[in-house]
Amino acid sequence: MPHDAQGGVPAGFRTPPSPPAFDPWRYRWAVATALATLVLVFIGGLVTSTGSGLAVPDWPLSYGMLMPPMVGGVFYEHGHRMAAATVGVLTLVFAVWTSLREARQGVRRLAWAALAAVVVQGLLGGLTVLYLLPTPVSVAHACLAQTFFCAVVALAYATSREWLAAPGAREDRAGVRPVAAAATACVYGQLVLGAVMRHTGAGLAIPDFPLAFGTLVPPLTTLPVAVHFAHRAWAVAVLAAVIVLARRGRRSGERGLARLGLLVLVLVLVQVALGAAAVLTGKAVTPTTLHVAGGAAVLGGCWLATLRSFRLLRPQAPQEAPASLVEARARP
Amino acid sequence: MSIRKPSVLFALGLVTILGACGGESQQPAGPGATQAAAPAAPAATSGTASVSGRILFEGTVPPAEKVKTSADPKCQAMNPNGLEKQTIKVKEGGLAEVVVYVKNVSGAYPAPATAVTLDQSGCTYQPHVVAMQAGQTLTIKNSDDTLHNIHPRPTVNAEFNIGQPRKGMETSKAFFDKAEVMIPVGCDVHPWMRSYIAVFTHPFFVVTGEGGSFEIKGLPAGEYEIEAVHEKLKAVSGKVTVKDGEAGKLDLTYKS
Numbered sequence: 001m002p003h004d005a006q007g008g009v010p011a012g013f014r015t016p017p018s019p020p021a022f023d024p025w026r027y028r029w030a031v032a033t034a035l036a037t038l039v040l041v042f043i044g045g046l047v048t049s050t051g052s053g054l055a056v057p058d059w060p061l062s063y064g065m066l067m068p069p070m071v072g073g074v075f076y077e078h079g080h081r082m083a084a085a086t087v088g089v090l091t092l093v094f095a096v097w098t099s100l101r102e103a104r105q106g107v108r109r110l111a112w113a114a115l116a117a118v119v120v121q122g123l124l125g126g127l128t129v130l131y132l133l134p135t136p137v138s139v140a141h142a143c144l145a146q147t148f149f150c151a152v153v154a155l156a157y158a159t160s161r162e163w164l165a166a167p168g169a170r171e172d173r174a175g176v177r178p179v180a181a182a183a184t185a186c187v188y189g190q191l192v193l194g195a196v197m198r199h200t201g202a203g204l205a206i207p208d209f210p211l212a213f214g215t216l217v218p219p220l221t222t223l224p225v226a227v228h229f230a231h232r233a234w235a236v237a238v239l240a241a242v243i244v245l246a247r248r249g250r251r252s253g254e255r256g257l258a259r260l261g262l263l264v265l266v267l268v269l270v271q272v273a274l275g276a277a278a279v280l281t282g283k284a285v286t287p288t289t290l291h292v293a294g295g296a297a298v299l300g301g302c303w304l305a306t307l308r309s310f311r312l313l314r315p316q317a318p319q320e321a322p323a324s325l326v327e328a329r330a331r332p
Numbered sequence: 333m334s335i336r337k338p339s340v341l342f343a344l345g346l347v348t349i350l351g352a353c354g355g356e357s358q359q360p361a362g363p364g365a366t367q368a369a370a371p372a373a374p375a376a377t378s379g380t381a382s383v384s385g386r387i388l389f390e391g392t393v394p395p396a397e398k399v400k401t402s403a404d405p406k407c408q409a410m411n412p413n414g415l416e417k418q419t420i421k422v423k424e425g426g427l428a429e430v431v432v433y434v435k436n437v438s439g440a441y442p443a444p445a446t447a448v449t450l451d452q453s454g455c456t457y458q459p460h461v462v463a464m465q466a467g468q469t470l471t472i473k474n475s476d477d478t479l480h481n482i483h484p485r486p487t488v489n490a491e492f493n494i495g496q497p498r499k500g501m502e503t504s505k506a507f508f509d510k511a512e513v514m515i516p517v518g519c520d521v522h523p524w525m526r527s528y529i530a531v532f533t534h535p536f537f538v539v540t541g542e543g544g545s546f547e548i549k550g551l552p553a554g555e556y557e558i559e560a561v562h563e564k565l566k567a568v569s570g571k572v573t574v575k576d577g578e579a580g581k582l583d584l585t586y587k588s
Contacts, residue, residue, distance in 0.1 A: 055520035063497035
């Protein structure tokens with residue numbers, strides 16, 4: 001049976017028989033949107049870290065104005081709204097551009113889905129202000145931000161020269177594809193836990209580090225302690241996943257995957273240090289906000305590794321069973 | 333030049349983010365510049381007895397904390413010498429800004445028609461502690477040439493957050509309809525601003541002024557438990573019995 005070079009790639013994203021020409025400006029636009037989204041996540045983190053989430057009590061205007069005085073908490077909250085509007089415009093332009101120029105239906109659909117996500121994200125941001133930061137809305141706002149970031153990273157990669165070139169022929173003998181996908185899922189779960197911890201005020205529920213109340217496992221008698229501890233415990237799973245990803249990436253034979261795996265591992269180690277600093281400094285603004293943005297960066301890195309591994313490596317071919325085993329199976 | 337390697341772009345993005353972190357990073361300031369406390373507006377009472385005394389403080393008064401107001405140049409201009417946060421205000425052994433009230437009161441007491449005012453002036457709240465009856469109108473004023481949001485965080489009453497972007501704005505409403513002691517009030521624009529509101533279903537309460545003295549008038553004869561609540565210190569209480577026309581005496585002491 002001939003090998004399917006694009007195995008695992010959804011139909012709408014497959015490179016057509018005559019591959020579309022690389023459009024450098026649309027690719028750069030997508031990359032700029034992804035970077036702007038990362039900056040937006042950082043600014044969103046600043047809003048929460050500085051306690052400025054309700055510094056502007058109205059929405060969509062700010063104190064009835066388009067541009068209020070940028071003082072105190074307004075600087076962070078209205079600055080976040082301005083950055084979000086910028087990302088919204090970048091996404092809108094990209095969606096229209098892609099509709100006009102993109103041959104792959106899946107990419108066109110993803111671009112419009114990203115635009116829908118950024119609109120919903122804006123509505124969630126407005127709702128959380130108008131309803132005084134209800135936890136489910138704030139958590140949904142935080143999680144959708146990460147999901148949108150993943151969509152934009154996917155769009156950037158789908159329009160890159162690497163994706164548009166012929167799919168990689170190298171077999172995934174190291175098993176990068178499953179571990180990259182698993183690491184991405186692990187990190188996303190960790191970000192959900194982090195958002196719940198942050199928006200329920202559980203960030204300092206366990207005041208010490210690396211131990212928790214002087215022990216390895218604290219008494220999980222209250223929800224804030226349980227949520228905080230779950231975030232710490234799951235960090236161990238994330239670290240294990242990215243260690244495996246880095247090792248397999250190195251063994252994959254693809255330099256891009258090896259470097260990306262290493263970068264993600266370094267990022268996770270920095271994240272652990274930032275998480276510790278956030279606790280030990282009593283949630284000082286700088287380490288706490290960097291921890292939020294760092295989480296998004298780790299997720300983006302793992303997601304990119306997943307996309308790359310599925311593009312550059314073909315699935316491992318099933319091993320042919322030894323002849324003796326085939327013979328044994330054939331016997332009645 | 334085209335950028336081809338997604339991982340290089342990713343690293344570039346991280347550098348951008350980390351670079352951005354080196355810029356302005358404002359720590360949230362501590363709460364509240366202190367202001368003189370003001371007694372609640374008197375309400376209709378029926379008795380002729382009263383209880384008076386002092387709220388005393390024994391111990392070391394912590395030093396005042398400096399508050400940075402640089403987040404808003406207008407606040408800085410209004411406070412050229414800076415602001416100081418001192419939550420424990422002691423004069424001649426008496427503690428100011430303590431809500432003193434009668435705990436065991438029965439009967440229905442309609443809310444007074446007069447409003448209680450909370451002013452935002454000099455990027456501080458005046459008074460720092462407000463006591464009022466449930467259903468009484470609270471007038472919130474902005475006397476500053478800068479914007480404020482008023483954001484009480486009650487646990488029993490309904491939370492709200494309103495903006496007053498211009499000097500001279502006023503909002504009047506019976507915001508609180510249930511008893512609650514004490515509701516923190518803050519401005520998310522200026523995190524150092526902090527005030528407290530105590531809400532009662534009766535009129536037998538007062539906020540101590542300088543020196544810690546208090547007097548609760550209009551009580552019917554009876555035995556009363558008097559409680560003193562401070563924004564930072566644990567509540568203290570004592571009992572006093574008064575007859576019609578009598579003035580009972582009770583001093584309560586905070587020990588640090």
